[in-house]
Amino acid sequence: MHISAPFPLTYARIAYRFLNPNAEQAARLFANTGLNEKQLLTLEHALPLAQQWQWYENLLEVSGDANLGWRLGRHLQLSAHGALGVAFYSAPRLGEAMECLARFIHLREPFFHPRLERTNTGITVSFTTQVPLGRLARFFTQAVAGAVCSAISSCIGKEFDGQLHLPLNDPPGARTWMNLPEVSFNAPALAWEIPTSLLALPSLLADAPQFQRALAECEAALATTAGTHSRTSHPRPYRARVAELMRNNPGQLWTLEDLAEQLHISARTLIRNLAKEGTHFTALKEQLVLERACQYLANPHLSMDAIASLLGFHDAASFRRSFKRMTGFTPSAYRRAQT
Known part of the structure; x- marks a missing residue:
């Protein structure tokens, strides 16, 4: 390797x-x-x-488990993918989200080469392997396939019903456990055919300012990866480091002081640096709460009381007020839109 x-x-x-x-x-x-x-x-x-x-x-x-990759990929939430995940869910429509995926996928995985092709009926996004994956070829192919299908579902609030092409053999019963309507096997590359009707669907969490910030962060990271910027002269923005800390540790109820300690600076210095970047701790924390709330609401087995507790609210009523203030929807309305 x-x-x-x-x-x-x-x-x-x-x-x-x-x-x-x-x-x-x-x-x-x-x-x-x-x-x-x-x-x-x-x-x-x-x-x-x-x-x-x-x-x-x-x-x-x-x-x-020969199909662990698929199950793990479907388990991943958009928040696991850093700035790319934020750009994906905050894009205005699925079309823009898939364009972001094709452009910035190298920020999250280095072994597939992406290609986006426009057709008369929509787009085809394909990933071809650029390094030998050996024994892990099936695992990583399944994981990426499942993660992208999960991301699409989270973005538009419905299961992906375009065409998925897998460069894998057709195992017995695969179409049953994959639970997708259109899957083909033994394809030359991992690919998604997405019709125009799906591309035009709005993202449930579309947020133009958040989308622009995430795009800027992805562009900066891509430039750094390509060697056009050094980490010394262009350190990662504090807002990105704070967001990553909170996303990667969902079980912790972060305070400003906790974050400052992890970043080895004082709370006052963190406040000042976030202000220079046009944001503040409360805004970043609310964005994370909203991400997690939407993830929990997608699980029909979690009650409103349970979600409120997981998110650190005193009760379900406080969670409902906060969610509606941030989105304009009640949690119940959002959950219905997901089904």
């Missing part, structure tokens, strides 16, 4: 929690990887994909 670019540990962390291994399984997961659980769960930690490769191979062996 020769990929040296940093690869987010976010996905390995999510996979670890998704698998929920016992002590014996955890030991097998980290065998011969040079990693341990503490490193995996370290905030803002990234490693070359080559260093994570053995861990993912161990993950497949420990799980014993």
Whole structure:
């Protein structure tokens, strides 16, 4: 494996929690990887994909699930994908969201080459492998396929009903457990055919200012990756670092002081730096609350009381007022739109 670019540990962390291994399984997961659980769960930690490769191979062996990639991809929320996820859900329509995906996918994964082709009936977005994936080809192909289908569903509030093409064989019963209407196998590349009618659908969380900020962050990150900017002369914006800390640690109710401590600066300095970037802690925190609220509302088994508790509200009434203030919809109305 020769990929040296940093690869987010976010996905390995999510996979670890998704698998929920016992002590014996955890030991097998980290065998011969040079990693341990503490490193995996370290905030803002990234490693070359080559260093994570053995861990993912161990993950497949420990799980014993040939379709783990698909299930994990479908489990991922848009907030797991950093600035690209924010740009995707805040885009005005699915068409713009898919354009963002094709342009910035390298910010999240280095092993597929994207291509967006416009047709008479819509667009085709295809991903072709640019490095040999070996034993992990099926896993990563399934994971990316599932993650994109999940992102589309979250964006427009309905299941993806375009055409999905998979460069994999057709396992028995696959169309049943994938739960998608149009899937083809043995394709030359991983691809999504999306008709114009779907591309025109508005995003449920369209937010023009947020979309522009996320685009700017993606462009800056892409320029840095391409080597046109150095990290020394162009440090990551504080708003991006704060947002990443909060998204990567959903179980923690962050305070300004907690964030400042993690960033090794004072709370006053953090306030000042966020103000220079045109934002503040409360705005970033509300955006994160809104992201999580929408994720929880997509789960029909969670009651309003449970969601309010998970988000740190005193009661369901406080959550309802806050959600309506931020979106213009009641939580119940949003949930109905998702079904």
